[in-house]
Amino acid sequence: MRGLIGRKLGMTQIFLEDGTVVPCTVLEVGPCVVTQIRTPERDGYRAVQLGFGERKVKNTPKPLLGHFAKAKTSPKRKLAEFRDWDGELPQLGQTLTVADIFQEGDLVDVTGTSKGKGFQGVVKRHGFSGVGMQTHGQKDKERHPGSIGAATFPARVVKGKRMAGHMGNARVTVKNLRVLRIDKTRNLLFVKGSVPGHRGAFVLVKKVKQQLL
Amino acid sequence: MDMVRQIEESWIQTRKKELPEIHPGDWITVYWKIKEGERERIQPFTGLVIQIRNQGIRTTITVRKVTEGVGVERIFPLYSPLLDRIEVHRQGKPRRARLFYVREKVFTQVKIRERKPKNQKQPQDTDQSASPSSNV
Numbered sequence: 001m002r003g004l005i006g007r008k009l010g011m012t013q014i015f016l017e018d019g020t021v022v023p024c025t026v027l028e029v030g031p032c033v034v035t036q037i038r039t040p041e042r043d044g045y046r047a048v049q050l051g052f053g054e055r056k057v058k059n060t061p062k063p064l065l066g067h068f069a070k071a072k073t074s075p076k077r078k079l080a081e082f083r084d085w086d087g088e089l090p091q092l093g094q095t096l097t098v099a100d101i102f103q104e105g106d107l108v109d110v111t112g113t114s115k116g117k118g119f120q121g122v123v124k125r126h127g128f129s130g131v132g133m134q135t136h137g138q139k140d141k142e143r144h145p146g147s148i149g150a151a152t153f154p155a156r157v158v159k160g161k162r163m164a165g166h167m168g169n170a171r172v173t174v175k176n177l178r179v180l181r182i183d184k185t186r187n188l189l190f191v192k193g194s195v196p197g198h199r200g201a202f203v204l205v206k207k208v209k210q211q212l213l
Numbered sequence: 214m215d216m217v218r219q220i221e222e223s224w225i226q227t228r229k230k231e232l233p234e235i236h237p238g239d240w241i242t243v244y245w246k247i248k249e250g251e252r253e254r255i256q257p258f259t260g261l262v263i264q265i266r267n268q269g270i271r272t273t274i275t276v277r278k279v280t281e282g283v284g285v286e287r288i289f290p291l292y293s294p295l296l297d298r299i300e301v302h303r304q305g306k307p308r309r310a311r312l313f314y315v316r317e318k319v320f321t322q323v324k325i326r327e328r329k330p331k332n333q334k335q336p337q338d339t340d341q342s343a344s345p346s347s348n349v
Contacts, residue, residue, distance in 0.1 A: 010217035013270060018248070019295035026217050188220070 002101050003082045003206035004030045005052035006189065008112065010199045014180055014190060024180050027110075027189040029205055031097045034090045035071045035079060047083040048090060051076030052202070078202050086209065099184045106179045107208040108189075112197035116169035121145075126162040172196040176208060221269040225292045232291070232298075235274060237262050237312055238305025238325045243276060243289055244297040255297050258287055261305075263312040277315065284316065304328040 006029035014022045036049035053076055057065065060075040068075050071093045090096060102108065122128040122145040131141040145164070149157045174195060181190040195203060235241060242259040260278030263286070272291040277284060289296060305325035312325075 009220075010215065012217050012221055015270075015290075015292065015294050017294060019246075019293050021290070021293075026220060028216075183220075186220075 001082055001084055001206045001209060002086050003108075003204060004032050004096060004098065004101055005050055005078055005080050006030065006203050006205050007053070008195055008197050008199055008201050008203055009188075011194065022180060022192055023194070024190045024192050025195045027191060027195065027203060027205060028187055029098045029102070029189045030100075030187050031095050033071060033073045033076065034092055034094045034096065035068065035073065035076065037089060037092055038081065045083060046085060046089075047081045048085045049079060049081045050096070051079050053077030080204055082204075082206065086207075097184070098182055098187050098189055101207060102179055102182060102189060102205075104179055104182055107176045108179055108191060109173055109175045109206045109208060110177055110191065110195045110203050111171065111173040111206070112195060112201055112203040114168045114170055114172045114196040115198050117167040119165060120167040121164045122162060125164060125167045128162075218269055225270055225272075228292055233301045235262055235265065235299065235301065236304065236328070237265055237310055238307035238328075239301055240303040240305065241276065242300045242302065243274075243287075244299070245289065246295045246297050258289075259302075260285075260287075261312070261315065263315060265310075 006027045009026040009028055011023065011025050014024050016022060030052065032050040032052045034048060035051045038045055038047035038049065040046055051068070051071075051073065055075040055077045057075060060068075065075060073093055117124070121143050123130050123143045128145055130143045131138055131146050134142065145162075148161055148163070174193070177195070178192040179189060180192050182188070183190075189205065191205075197203060239262045240260070241262055242257050244255045244257050247254055247256050258276060258278070260276040262274055263277050264275035266273045266275075270292050273288050274291055275286055275288050277286045279285070304327065306328040307325045
């Protein structure tokens with residue numbers, strides 16, 4: 001899959017020709033530098049490792065400095081691998097920009113780390129509707145999960161039972177987002193809909209192989 | 214400025230110059246493109262600007278008029294491609310930014326002082342004597 005590393009800038013809207021308003025997310029994508037090529041002979045799989053964003057030399061671990069020196073590039077903030085790169089493999093040290101990978105109208109998958117929500121109850125975390133009543137013998141139970149199991153049989157709570165717990169701050173992929181606009185000079189990608197993460201968060205943008213109409 | 218705001222600003226820059234300066238209290242006509250099947254026509258809407266919400270590309274204006282005794286308010290997205298043009302007929306100088314109080318009044322009772330156009334420095338005596346405090 002071909003793709004690039006980027007950063008989420010925030011959301012806005014785009015007017016289409018007929019006046020329709022489309023919500024969109026602005027992503028700063030690339031330029032990315034090819035820092036390593038993984039080959040089946042050496043690594044057992046095909047992949048392209050890309051680096052994005054600048055990093056000070058003094059803040060970079062020595063082993064990583066050597067890794068960047070191999071690609072003849074400055075230290076990068078974020079590294080990511082894109083497995084099963086379609087088409088011709090890029091050269092080590094080559095710089096890839098938005099226009100090299102994406103076109104307007106493309107479908108992309110965007111992977112990021114979702115906003116952390118902390119410890120959340122079942123109503124927010126799993127969309128339970130709560131016990132639901134203030135009367136009929138209920139008291140202080142509006143957002144409770146209700147019963148979590150049966151009785152003597154099975155005499156335990158089933159594995160995977162949805163309960164309260166930590167929510168968010170997890171790797172999330174949103175699939176098949178339409179690229180509405182591309183700004184080559186500012187390396188911007190305008191994608192329809194929302195994308196996981198806060199503003200400034202790193203995201204992986206991958207071009208969908210099977211482009212639907 | 215926030216990056217996204219900067220990008221929005223770059224989109225609306227050219228449009229901003231085309232449109233006249235609008236303030237609450239102005240009496241304006243908005244020419245709005247309407248598609249009827251295949252045909253496209255332009256529908257004018259004349260009324261008083263009672264609200265402007267400045268939100269970059271999401272900026273909207275609320276225009277109020279009274280037709281056959283019924284108050285009609287329309288909210289126009291200022292940077293929509295469906296907005297053809299805007300004409301400013303009279304500039305008002307209200308005492309507040311949101312003129313919601315006009316809803317409770319008959320239009321003839323609403324008194325908004327007129328703003329003198331900035332580019333015309335010479336006071337026009339004929340205009341002022343005709344409407345010292347214009348009935349909007």
